[in-house]
Amino acid sequence: MNEKLKEELLHLIREDEATREVLASTGELFHGYHPAMEKVHLRNADKLKKLIEDNKGFPTIDQVGEDACVAALRIVLHAISLPDFMRAQEQVLVDLAKQNKVPKSYVAILVDRIRFYEGRKQIYATNADWDENGILRITEVEDPEQLNQRRHQMGLTPLESLVVTPQDGEYHPPDPAKRHQEFLEWTRKTGWRSLT
Structure with a gap:
């Protein structure tokens, strides 16, 4: 067990x-x-890149334990301003999984x-977005008939309803159409989608 690497990963996710x-x-x-959140995500991603390089690979459960491995995975998931970094980790992590x-x-x-960020259909239905009525829903999924089978293979529970939340809760966009347009602009600015 690499205790030093484990503690560093846990420290980053606590921040x-x-x-x-x-x-x-x-x-x-x-x-x-929020710029403060993005700053933390970018800094953590940069630190994780260096840790992966020093470790000669992504920190796995057998190297750092499950909590620290999950911390590293969450840092990748939060690096949403760095599409190339997230894409580079995808196949590595699919193979490790x-x-x-x-x-x-x-x-x-x-x-x-x-x-989701590239504007393609999901495989496992793990991401949701606000629709035009301000309801949070799972976005489009490939081959919905086999969805729960795929989810089961990845350790996810069955998804019986594609509606995630009714129109209540802690946040709903006051103008869903404006929010969606801002999201699309952000995906183009960061390189998730082309400018055309």
Whole structure:
């Protein structure tokens, strides 16, 4: 067990959680991608890149334990301003998941998140977005008939309803159409989607 690497990964994710908690408490977290949150995500991704390089590979459960491995996976999932970094980790992590060296459920989320930001259909239905009525729904999924089978293979529970939440809860965009347009602009600016 690499205790030094384990502690470093856990420290990085604690910083992420602390920043998120502060922004959530003020309501700032729910109005676009907050610069303070993005700064933490970018810094953590840079540090993780270096740790992967020094470790000669992604930190696996057998190297750092499940909690720290999950912390590393969450850092990848949060690096949404770095599409090339997330894409580079995808195949590595899919291969490691097949060997049970990283938790499969987080890899399913990564595969879907990349597809979601690229504007493609999901495989495992792990990402949701606000529709035109302000309801949070799972976005389009490939081959919905086999969805629960794929989810089961990745350690995810069956998804019986594609509606995630009714129109209540802690946040709903006041103008869903405007929010969607801002999201599309962000995907083009960061390189998830082409400018055409």
